[in-house]
Amino acid sequence: MRTPDNWDLLVNRSGTGDFELRPAPDRPLGPGEIRLAVEKFGLSMNNVTYARLGDSALPFWNAFPAPEGYGRVPVWGFAHVEESRRPGIAAGRRYFGYLPMSSGFTLSAEPAGHGLLDTSGVRDFLHVWYRTYRNAPAEDELDDRRALLWPLFPASAVLNDYLRRTGAHGADTVVVTSASSKTAIGMAELLAGNGRFRTVGVTADKPFAAALNRYDEVVSYDELDALAGGGGSAVLVDFTGDAKRLAALYDVLAGRLVYTALVGYTHPDARLEPPELPGPEPEIFFTPAYEEETARAEGPAAYRRRYAAAEERFVRGSAEWLRMSAGTGPDAAAAVFRSLLAGEPGPSAGHVLRP
Structure with missing residues (x-):
């Protein structure tokens, strides 16, 4: 079966790791909306946790709605604005943030600080930390490591x-x-x-x-x-x-x-x-709550500078122990997720997927 240009990768919420590929709904943007095209995302036990706890008091399955019995696994990665009807958010801008395991998705958004804020009502239940997309640099040799490690x-x-x-x-x-x-x-x-x-x-x-x-x-x-x-x-x-x-x-x-x-x-x-x-x-x-407390005490600008420096050291230093592998397409993403669900990859393995 040919992979559609725009797709959603749906996982059976029974926990079996069974996936189904479906064409993503296509509709015109409404006022204040943008369409993000997913470039790449990391997959780790963090994403397996989102699925395992999807029906808990932190209902991660609700972040990106799916048909009955299925879920769209939340991931973190890079995306760019493919189309925009929100003044102040230009097409082509690159961001890092919370994404579905899909080729792209549509959201309501507004410019915010050092990036943009997802204002879609469906994700209001999430802490603002999950709904904030940070401005992202152009792709370089550390891009895959950032996609995997930035959310961790x-x-x-x-x-x-x-x-x-x-x-x-x-x-x-x-x-x-x-x-x-x-x-x-x-x-x-x-x-x-x-x-x-x-x-x-x-x-x-x-x-x-x-x-x-x-x-x-x-x-x-x-x-x-x-x-x-x-x-x-x-x-x-x-x-x-x-x-x-x-x-x-x-x-x-x-x-x-x-x-x-x-x-x-x-x-x-x-x-x-x-x-x-x-x-x-x-x-x-x-x-997120402890981070807010620390930033208030230290001052947001000072905290961001210190955090960014430590984050960059960790990403660069991970080359000592973390071996990255990349895959492309929904089948590759499903295979990596199933291997994580089974506990197969060792701690030195890192996975990044492109749609």
Whole structure:
């Protein structure tokens, strides 16, 4: 079957990873609307999380409506304005932001700060962070890495700021699950050499995480007993969202834990709601809210400069450990998503897709 020029890639919401390609609806733009043509987007466990939690209290399936029983997986990537009926937003302008897994889409928009703001009513339920599209530079040799890492690094940076500002709640150890994930790596890179607390990475791929030299210590999930009996207090930063792994860590860190942040949901059994644990009660760490707090305290311009410099270092430095691969077309996108759903790609793999 020939791929239509304009298409939507729909996934069966049953969680089987079955995709269906359909022609995208075509209609004239209304006043205040723009049409974005998708150039490329990254695919990672972050996008699998959007699908797994699509019907949760954060209903990601509602961001880009689809026919009954199907969903359009949200992704992050680059797009340019193909057509505009919004004064102040010119055709040809390039942006980075929240997109459907489609060849393009139409939205209501208005110029805002350093980019544009999606004002479409259907996405009003999303935090403004998801509806803001930043001005994007022309494509260069780092473009694919940016497409993959730009949406992941905010949590890395904000966690670093939070832990440094709070002194890790007085703890001398920060334990990080899913330590081979890209967001965890970014955070560990920023925390390295902080001089106040050590970082311990917990991962299913110990050789990879240890070779990064970003953590003071790395243990596998089979070695959690190595964390028991140590002195001093600890903070837990969890990227798995898995109740069993959290319970096991609470057990080995009993009496030492002073704070737990729930940040990610990389495990297939992850749930948005925090599990019942003996204390401290886990806190869902919502990155946009903490970022706003940091920017207000530091000043928006100063924060943006500092953040941009750290982001660029992380993107460039990822060449040491992240091997990028590129694909084209909806079939390639579906294949990568299914492989992520099955947990197949290793932590050193990065995927970027073009329509």
